[in-house]
Amino acid sequence: MATSAYFPKNTRQNGHHRARLSISNALPVYASSSSTAVQEKYATRAQQYPWFIRVSLRIPGLPRPRIRIYFINPRRLHHFATTRFGRKRGSLFLYPPTLVHRREDLQRIWHWELASGHYPSRQRVPEQLRLKNVPENPALPPRRTTGSTQAQGHYATETKGTGSKRIYLDIQSSPENVAYPPRPVPGSVADLDIVMDHCDFSEKKFVRDCLEVLRVGAGLDNGKRVRRGRMDDWKYIYIEQPDNMTTHVARGLDEDVPVYADSLITPPADDGSPDSGLTKKWGAEWEPSPIQLPPPIKYTPASLAPARCDEEHPRIFHMFWTGTFTDKPYLAILSFLFTQNTGMHIVGEYPADAVCRPQFWLWINPGPAASVPNPDAVHDMYAQLKSNPWASPFLHPRFKDIIHFKMWNTTEQLDGVPELKDEWRSRDLFNSGGDVFSVPSQLKESLTTFTENATAKPTQSKVDELVNRTGSKSLSSYDRLSVILSDMARFILCHRFGGIYLDADTIFLRDWEELWGWKGAFAYRWSRLEKYNTAVLHLNKNSALGKFLFRTALKNNMDFHPMTVSQYTKEAYLEGLLMRLPDALFDSAWLITEDHQHMRPPQPFLTAFEQFFDTPSTDSAAPQALGFEGFYRGAFSYHFHNSWWKPFDPARNWPDLGPRFSEGERIARRLSRASSAAKQRHAQGIRYADSAPAGDDDDDEDTVEDDRRDLDWATVLKRIFESYVRGERPNMYGEMLRW
Structure with a gap:
């Protein structure tokens, strides 16, 4: 498991849960009920x-x-x-500075990212960077009005667009074909500046209104559009016309030289200090300057070759998982198949001229976070996946090109990052927001000296119980170390391989084509706070921004907590390079759970995260009546914030994928029934065995009387995704899965 997490508190008497402020954690904490898994990245100790x-x-x-x-x-x-x-800057006693890069290197980072097309935004460049000249930006079209290319003030705060013209699309289903929305146009791009205009919580925008703009602009309101009048202001999806690109795009990018020249670097200020106004980390030396960066990436509009997979910007979704494979990654993968353009509706070989297929890489840490894998770990991983009914369906050859299980090896991954490989062994690996979790010295030694032939494992009696946890099985046994490890893993995976990382408690709600087209890095907002939540993280492969983040984290004892990352970018004036998107796009319930916007909530109205699993009886008619189309329509994904131990479908807690996967279903049914019987006997005070033998009723035909009367949102979504795999319905875009 890997996610952002919080702590529960109070419950309303009317069936809804009211978020209340807690002082039990070093981060802002809000409430749920006693059954929630909503807790911050590590268990609190403040009350002690x-x-x-x-x-x-x-x-x-x-x-x-x-x-x-x-x-x-x-x-x-x-x-x-x-x-x-919240964590506010300005309290030097509590939050010492983290900066280790000089201003001229921060300027070089900006120039590299701009030249690579990683800033397709009209937002201003911070004046504190002191850019001498207006930099060129191949990801922006030229301005309509011509003006001077020099900075209008003392320093440049704008970029000069040298890219192609943008054509904004009016996306709608054609008449008589409005049962399902159209797939996004290959090579189209979401203008996230326009999205910010409609969705930014800082500007008092409502999640409800944001979701309407998102679904109308993407044509997701197929056959149900009730808005009338011109909607130009709601058009946020565009394609680029490469013919209109100027000669500036290619200049300097095909050569083996950086595009930033010394003439672009601001000379020392009048006081003789080029770094005046920057606060260096106490006791640390500046990073060697100039920062060593590869040549910038040549920017290519997404519409130029939508069928070609870009090696510099691969379409890979990464997830990180620890412990036994359960229904949580199972549903994440099902939602990926249900929404993304994977070509499962195409019979035979995938056409060479079709859209670039996204891939789903699930990274599995086979043991506790602070353990070393044995030499047979990869073989053992696949053996366990094959025998696990929740995982085995995705080993089917039909999914071999889009679903990949990857073995996570902490040592190998850290050594694969050039910015870390020579120094990470002298740092703490489990540092979250400044709170360091120590591991036994003999375990750390074995981790840092690991080789492919290492076989030694620490005995259970010598290792603390916290270190031994593999996944969160209850609120009281939360796996803190795996969560902290995942904070670091997401940055490593995106930096090494490219793509987008998502926490495993994420459900896809629409095609991400337009987000792949936006070449800039992004995460999303931490609810009401102007901080990052990296439950969704897009970081470009081997980027200058990534180099900055790793070198800064290394000098700050390997702290990758999103609150700390927010401090890194803010102090370096690089926040614009890691865009902070509104949480409405990925986490539409978060503000509501914290008692914001109750007067105009989105659909559904979940006032606590656990209501996704336990929908209040007063609202439980909505899931069945509205289905997938009524669940935060317009958002790209939904983040349910843990609850790892709560089943999506309590009455049918097994993979229900039809005859093709009946053997795994039979095993899961037996285990589910044994678990239910054990819990019932335990509640009655009867002694029982850990597992019950399979009975003759394994193959009994289901009856509707065995089902629950009120189905929660989690149950309805699971059953919808499963019916797509069984071949009983198309996916959200009207495409049937062809075997």
Whole structure:
């Protein structure tokens, strides 16, 4: 499992859950119910810290006992301040600076990303960078009005568009063919500046309105459009016309030289310090300058060759998983098949001129986060996947080109990042927001000296129980180390291989074609706070931004917590290069769970994350009546924030994929029934075995009376995705899966 997480608190009396502020964590924490898995990245310990610390002083020459003096506990004050106000910059005592790059290298990073087409945005460049000249931007079209290419003020804050013209699309289903929305136009791009105009919480935009613009602009309101009048302001999807590109796009990009020249680097300020206004990390040296960067990537419009898979910008979805494969990654993969343009409706070989197929890479950490895999780990992983009814269907040859199981090896992955390989062994690997989780010294030694032939494993008796956890099986046994490891893994995977990382508690809700076309890096907003949540992360392969992030994290003890990453980019004025998208796009319920926008909520109205699994009876008619089309329509995905131990479908807690996968279903049915019987006996106080033998009722025909009357959102979505694989219905775009 890998995700962002939070802690539960209070429950409303009317069946809805009200988010209440908690001071039990170093991050802003909001409520759910006692059954939620919503907790921050690591379990809290704040309640263990007293408000005051007692110090005994002895006065020389006096026979009296020591004098007791009380001081406020800075650690408790730290937790209280951050839960009340978030992690705010400006408190030097609590949040020391993290910056290790000089201004001229920050300028070089901006120029590299701009020249590579990784900033297709009209947003201003921070003046604090002190760019001397207006840089060229091949991902933006030229401005309609011609003006000077020099900075209008003291320093440049704009970029000069040298790219192709943008044609904004009016996407609708054609008459008599409106049962399903059309697939996105190959090579189309989502203008995220326009999305920000309609969705930015900082500008008091509502999630409900944002989702309407997203679905109308993408044609997802097929056959149900009720809006009338011109909708030009809601058009946010465009294609580029390469014929209109200027000669500036290719200049300097085909040569083995960087496009930034010394003439673009700002000379020292009047006070003789080129880094005035920057605050360096205490006790750290500046990174060697100039920063060593490869030649920029030649920018190619997505519409130029939509069928060709771009090696520099591969369409790979990464997920990270620890522990036994369960219904959580199972549903994530099903939603991927149901929504993405994988070509499963095409019989035979996939056409060479078809759209570039996205791939799903599930990275599996086979043991605890702080363990070393044995030499047979890959073989053992596939053996376990084959025998696991939730995983085995995806080993079918039909999925071999789009679904890949990958073995995660921490040592191999860290050594594969040039910015880390020579120094990571001297850092703490489990650092989250400044809280370091230590592992036994003998385990760390075995991890840092691992070779392919290593076979030694620490004995269970010598390793702390926290280190031994593999996945979260309950709220009280939350696997903190795997979550912290995943904070780092997402940056490594995107930097090494390219693509987009998503937490495993994510469900795809629409095709991501238009997001692949946007070449810039992005994550999304941490609810009401202007911080990142990296539950969705797009980071370009071997980018200058990635190099900055790894070198900065290395100098800050390998801290990849999203709050800390937010501090890295803010202090370096690089936030624009890692765009912070509204959480409505990927996490539409988050603001509601924190008591925002209750007066105009989106559909569905989930006031706590666990209501996805336990929909209140007052609202439980909606899932069956509305189905997939009524679940945050317009959003790209949904993040249900953990609840790893809660089944999607309690009444049918097994993969229901039809006769082709009946053997796995039979095994899962037997295990589910044994588990249910065990829980029932336990509730009745009867002693029972851990597992029950299979009975003759394994093949009994299901009856509707055995099902639950009220079906939750999680159950309905699972059953819809499964019916697509069984061949009983098409996917969300009207395409049948052909075997």
